[in-house]
Amino acid sequence: MLNGRDPRIDFFRGLALIFIFWDHVPHNPLGQITLRNFGFSDAAEVFVFLAGYAAVLAYGKILRRDGYWLASLKILRRAWVLYVVHIFLLAMLMGIVFFANSHVETRDLVEEMGLTHFVTHPQQALTDELLLRFKPNLMDPLPLYIVLLAGLPLVLPLLLRNTWAVVSVSLAVYLLAPHLGWNLRAIADGVWYFNPVTWQLLFVLGGAAAIHSSQPHPAQTPGRLRQPLFVAAALYLLLAGLLTLSWRWPEFHDALMPAALGDLLYPISKTDLSPVRLLHFLALAYVTAKLLPHDRWAHHWLAQQCCRMGRYSLEVFCLGVLLAPLADMLNALAGDALAMQLFSALSGVLIMALLAAWLDYNKCLDETLRTRAAHLTNS
Template structure:
């Protein structure tokens, strides 16, 4: 067993993390709300999605905030706080499901074909299984499959933080990498198919969401480990990094960026088997390397100073209210898919401009309302006020 890191003095909120999470929310919105920006802004930095950044940064914020809270107040306080947060995220998930299943069909905006009815295919096939499965976080329609994963990650985070507090960070790191490696085999999906076939369980694998939980837990846990280290006083000493690290990261990131924009978001259009190396849903190894390269570059060259802080305030504003902003983006995306559809070739440019203006007005309005509802925080507790 290794020795726990010494506890550091609480520090102020890092505006860079809020800005990065705000940027991920903007990119997800541009990807999910269909306009002429959807394709070019999908994975704009390489074969790395905004969902990756959102999950990683959220895990880091949980590790940083609740790592300090665990050190000062104990694991029970952390468990209670994260269970409450998971409950809030769960209620948001149920609300979005209710909107998709019951409210939108009453408005008449659901077309016969397209992405929106595609999100409802399982509900139309088996309404009871869809509703109960959705409530149990098993059935996850497209676009609404991030929050269920987030609920699970929040609930297991107290266990991970408690293990880190006891010095078991090597065991945590080994276990999370082992789960990711297992996810690459595809055996979990095959076992689930066998379970459905043998028991008659009504929710088939195609209705359980696109994200592979066993693969994506690596993203969350890695962020959690980084946040825990920050809570214990660690800061990346980028000035002493070996030049080879920086050159390697720049090379890999540049290749990923050029490849994505030259070929598209599918790296091997004519060789499907090779795409598994870049697979988004199972977090393929080359996608993971691409994300690692970008992370190193952000740490090395990321924004610093008062000027950068001022310029990124709109992103920080969105990032601080990530949950209401995320839910608002999902609602707007469903409405736009229902009203305007995803066919943009014959759509007037002004319509796209109007869609984006209304969309981002809604996001900033949601962030403003969330900020107004946020309770004042006592100075002594201010550093633990942020929740991911």
């Protein structure tokens, strides 16, 4: 059975939302401590992997309990909700960016946010928006999630029945896509910045991890076969971190990086989820799962706030997208003063946490009212 809730899933999803917000605010000093500064992968990989994990965990349980068609109906209904949210979020984002741009004289925020297409071709932009081809900056993760979730009914039964076969097919598609040019159309660069044909592998791997974690496993002591894998993963994370830090000093990096290795390593594509990015995230996930226990730490107050944000990831993500250009505007008006940059970054996270707390309060209130209504009905 697919049941139970690992607090690490909500915690790291909430942490990824914070990192995404900080990464989306230009010149934000707290953006220097996010995941992308210490390795090849970043919060996007965390978000997509955990989206696959949570989706398979939830809808796999529904499929086994209520059957395939009801599970598929719920998945597609959720995908439709995400699509509608995407349309409204984009409209709100454009309004905020145009407002911010009218107050910032030193920069063109409309161009920086990729909204020029709407200014020059508004009618075509509206059509492209409905077809998920018009995706300004900050908006890429949500259309990716919509497409991946909409395709879940095609693979969920097979994933539950023969996990490794689905992972193998997904891996083959991932390897073929960059060479065959498989991607979806979009304006600007012509293709999706997050290629769904390659990023689907991470979504599938998240689902496979959910299935694996839900199955009973006999108690095992650390064996010799597991130790080399952990050491190899940790060493890869260390080397990737050192290499990423060396990018801050190009002369130092160029002096130490062999030309042959550089030609093999670069460019590290985020669009097609470069293998070194994928391996870095998998190594990070494996090491974290081995080092971090399931509970104890989750009772800490700060961890609980982060977990709550992770439980309401859609609402918190949308709010973060809208807060990022406002924080950028405040920073620009203050001349990018350090105090304002820190204030806007921390205030944004506080507002996101307050939204999650308010949503959680309303959910608990609704459950209490339903319980009382059921008690009165029975009595």
